[in-house]
Amino acid sequence: MDKIQILVIGRHPEILQTVIRLVNNNPEWNATGCATDIEAIAAFKLQSFRLVLLGGGIEKESEDILCDTFRSINQQITIIQHYGGGSGLLSAEIYEALQGRIAL
Amino acid sequence: MAQTVLHKAETRGHANHGWLNSYHTFSFANYYNPERMHFGALRVLNDDTVDPGMGFGKHPHDNMEIISIPLEGDLEHKDSMNNVAVIKNGDIQVMSAGTGVFHSEYNKDREQRVKFLQIWVFPDKKNVEPRYDQITLSADDRHNKLQQILSPNPDDAGVWIHQNAWFHLGKFDKGVNTEYNLKAKGNGVYVFNLSGDIKINDQLLNTRDGYGIWDTDKFTITAETDAEFLLMEVPMLS
Numbered sequence: 001m002d003k004i005q006i007l008v009i010g011r012h013p014e015i016l017q018t019v020i021r022l023v024n025n026n027p028e029w030n031a032t033g034c035a036t037d038i039e040a041i042a043a044f045k046l047q048s049f050r051l052v053l054l055g056g057g058i059e060k061e062s063e064d065i066l067c068d069t070f071r072s073i074n075q076q077i078t079i080i081q082h083y084g085g086g087s088g089l090l091s092a093e094i095y096e097a098l099q100g101r102i103a104l
Numbered sequence: 105m106a107q108t109v110l111h112k113a114e115t116r117g118h119a120n121h122g123w124l125n126s127y128h129t130f131s132f133a134n135y136y137n138p139e140r141m142h143f144g145a146l147r148v149l150n151d152d153t154v155d156p157g158m159g160f161g162k163h164p165h166d167n168m169e170i171i172s173i174p175l176e177g178d179l180e181h182k183d184s185m186n187n188v189a190v191i192k193n194g195d196i197q198v199m200s201a202g203t204g205v206f207h208s209e210y211n212k213d214r215e216q217r218v219k220f221l222q223i224w225v226f227p228d229k230k231n232v233e234p235r236y237d238q239i240t241l242s243a244d245d246r247h248n249k250l251q252q253i254l255s256p257n258p259d260d261a262g263v264w265i266h267q268n269a270w271f272h273l274g275k276f277d278k279g280v281n282t283e284y285n286l287k288a289k290g291n292g293v294y295v296f297n298l299s300g301d302i303k304i305n306d307q308l309l310n311t312r313d314g315y316g317i318w319d320t321d322k323f324t325i326t327a328e329t330d331a332e333f334l335l336m337e338v339p340m341l342s
Binding site: 086088101 | 131133134136141148165166201202203204224226231
């Protein structure tokens, strides 16, 4: 079975790496991490993602640009805010998002 | 008409990692229950016991208000803001993770276990500058009355967080009752009963039961036995 592709965006490099590692702990999920908007938009154009996690440090202006760009490419994309930084909340957030119960 | 939710103690999520025995009121780590995601802005209520000489290694957080209340024993705290501190029973610790912080929490004692509550509240502002604080509370100030231990206001009693939230502790003798008036419209209160039996209006809570109440301005608390409890008033969010 193909893994669920998840794009993780966060400004803090160590926290971003932690979140990627925790997402990848689930054998059904695969995370791609990006620290900048340019990298994130480039990755989104190259790959088909099911979910986008917006991590810490992303300014409101960037968040709006990213959301608008992703939705212009894929109207069905689910985008959520990840709170807590690679914490005990990550799995539940992803499960909730994949079932359509939370989204930005 | 007030709305309520009852979480009996035995229905909480449970994870025993050997060194850490944790009960989760809301979904956390490997415990996932879509019906137990949060109570308004209150996202995590973990009832943790840490073995002697063990603890949480260095790990990150961002965008979360993290409150720790030790119930027994001492925890040593270290973080990436160069804070090194010990929190003891009677203290309350708060950390605004904001743009990102790393920390560790260890039970340095070789014999005594640490029991503490780990509480996470969604912030009302994202990407704030990380901060840490801890204070010592006077147990006398909650005997048969409510002691404010947290608020949104730096100048108010207790610690403060980036959220329109107020926490109170109470240690009531059997038969004592009081009324709690909510501080802000749109808020609800999650009651966590630490020990003994209490009633919130007509609802009996036993030890470690949780009870959320919202769409109301006030409620009564009655100690059915000698009891200790924590009230967490938080925005209900939409």
